Amino acid sequence: MSDEIIVVTPPDEPPPWWDAAVFLAGPTPRSADVDSWRPAAIELQRRWSGGRLVVFSPEPATGVVPDYLGQIGWEEAGLHLADRIVFWVPREPATMPAFTTNVEWGTWHRSGKAVFGAPPEAPRNRYLIAGATAEHVPTAQTLDETLAEALDGLSPGARRERGEREVPLIVWRTRSFQQWYRAHVDAGNELLSARVEWVFRRGARRRQVVYWALLTDIRVAAEDRVKARQIVLSRADLSSVVLFRPAPTRDETLVVLVREFRSTASTTDGFIHELPGGAGPEDVPPLEQAAAEVHEETGLSIRPDRLRAHGHRQIAGTLSAHRAHLFSAELTEREVDTLRATTDTPFGEAGSTERTWVELHTWAAIRAGDLVDWPTLGMLTQVLTDRA
Incomplete structure (x- = not known):
């Protein structure tokens, strides 16, 4: 398994398969004279070893967001596809207020995919840090440590294609998911999409997935049709x-x-x-x-x-x-x-x-x-x- 990193920026589509995926969430500079932290984050991930790593970076390559609603949709899709969501919040009220980051954090901090980092001097992060502590989200005070926490546990990855990409490693690796999925593969069915609706975790740092629920679209081979928007709930046997x-x-x-x-x-x-x-x-x-x-x-x-x-x-x-x-x-x-x-x-x-x-x-x-x-x-x- 050869290692590679593919950086995906809006409005580009992600590749058809990968072994692991990371989303770089956090404030984006509001002016060209403020340096972005994301290039350094991407460079730090060069130490990755575990197959193909996709990095979703929500800053367009051109530096300009031509379609605001399209940007929202792209980020939403990337957040769902990611195995890890890196929240690096070097908040500066004037240049990087991180208003959108606050919303994304509130949505994803209980997902089991989040990692939170912020410089100690960054203001107005106490509430986010308190939420991270309560939910056993890994935290760090430097970008290097934050990325290390994010990559920890991802390697080796697991190759997923097409609809499989929507199943994050935290669910994909469970015996209960593999048992369910293998039954459909053996029947000739195809997983077209599988959005995670809910994950319940416990144990040390809440890394043990007890329950999971997916919203699925499945092509049913025996009937030659698609069964859409079906909830699959499971737990350990x-x-x-x-x-x-x-x-x-x-x-x-x-x-x-x-x-x-x-x-x-x-x-x-x-x-x-x-x-x-x-x-x-x-x-x-x-x-x-x-x-x-x-x-x-x-x-x-x-x-x-x-x-x-x-x-x-x-x-x-x-x-x-x-x-x-x-x-x-x-x-x-x-x-x-x-x-x-x-x-x-x-x-x-x-x-x-x-x-x-x-x-x-x-x-x-x-x-x-x-x-x-x-x-x-x-x-x-x-x-x-x-x-x-």
Whole structure:
């Protein structure tokens, strides 16, 4: 993979593919006698190594903006296409007030793509710096350090062509996106556009993407048509576990559920009643995650080799692209007694707001009531059918 840098200025169109892209956001000089900071920023990026890097520089090569509305559209497109948005704000109220920069910062500082830099002496940046701190946006006080922060994590890049270019690396690199995208590629479909509408991040410096949502246009090969403006929502796959104690009849089989308050609940008691399970970092195998979730949400320690795998399926296909990996384990009478003794004890992830309560129900009671949702009912049916 050979390294190259392509600088794109308005009104030019970007190249058809790249490995990474950076947008240089910040104030533009209002007069010719004021030097721009962008040439130095472009030169600093010459240390890039990771394939083809596209740098969106909103200053026209001629130094003149002939079409103001066209400039707005060009910048908006470049901001969406960029993997990193460099906000360098050497604000000077008379010559570089950075009014537009303030607007762009407000729009993009929570995107997971922003980097903020400003000289310590630059005025009226305290509010922006406070926002950067609150959102764990990398910050710096020199242009060199700001560019270093921007390039950190981009190399090596990932080649994206045509509509793929609209998927920033922060989403492109997730297993959940690649899993969804590979399914469409294998079906012969083509991603024409994919604008990021929302990304939810957590973890150290909020670098772990938990949820993402794209607004997509996809050419559907089997139907020879374009399905336009469809939202694709996804998250990391779940590991769900059916813990049960066999009984003389299937209806009498005892099943473990966990009760947890979730804001999405539309049940009569305002709680979700579900299987023990959840998601963790994408590098943790589903089996290990399943065992960890059982311990976290019920207090039981179940060795991974006791868990039987039942495959994986999408569980909310009209809403989300993520899947659940299903496992099960037969409990001993002693384990059931342990669980019965802890039904009034809250469990959950240490240091989080998660709080779960153990419940024991017969299969007949679960089917007859409305505690669980349809996917949970389906997973229980799969496990008890596989056991027959």
